[in-house]
Amino acid sequence: MNAMTAMRQYQSVNTQAQAIEADPHRLIQMLFEGGLTRLAQARGAMEREQTALKGELLSKAIGIVGGLRQALDLEKGGEIAANLDRLYEYMTTRLMEANLKNDLAIVEEVSDLLREVKTGWDAIAA
Structure with missing residues (x-):
C-alpha cells in the first residue's frame, strides 16, 4: 500500500467517524466541505x-449538490429553501x-456560489 492510498483510507475512515458523531447542521457543513474539495x-x-x-x-460534486438539494425542507423552509433549491439546480446544470x-471558469463560478452559501450556513451555528 503506498502512502497516498493509506492517506485516502485514513481520510475516509476519519470522515465516516465524523459523520456518525455529527449533528444535522454539521452534516450539511461536511457536504459543503466535500463539494468544495471535489471542485478544487x-x-x-x-x-x-x-x-x-x-x-x-x-x-461527485454534482452528487453532493444533489444531496444538499435533497436536504432542503421545501414545505417548512419557505422562500429561502425555494431559492436554494433553484440555486442548487443551477449549480448542477453549470x-x-x-x-x-472543460471550462474552468464555470467550476470557479460554482465554487464561489457554494462557498457563499457555506459561509451563510456556517454563520447559523455561530
Whole structure:
C-alpha cells in the first residue's frame, strides 16, 4: 500500500467517524466541505488534462449538490429553501456544462456560489 492510498483510507475512515458523531447542521457543513474539495480537485484535473478524473470529480460534486438539494425542507423552509433549491439546480446544470466544455471558469463560478452559501450556513451555528 503506498502512502497516498493509506492517506485516502485514513481520510475516509476519519470522515465516516465524523459523520456518525455529527449533528444535522454539521452534516450539511461536511457536504459543503466535500463539494468544495471535489471542485478544487476537478480544477486540478482539468489543468493536468486528466479528462476521466475531471469527469469523476465533477460527478461527485454534482452528487453532493444533489444531496444538499435533497436536504432542503421545501414545505417548512419557505422562500429561502425555494431559492436554494433553484440555486442548487443551477449549480448542477453549470457543472454538467463545465464537464462538457472543460471550462474552468464555470467550476470557479460554482465554487464561489457554494462557498457563499457555506459561509451563510456556517454563520447559523455561530
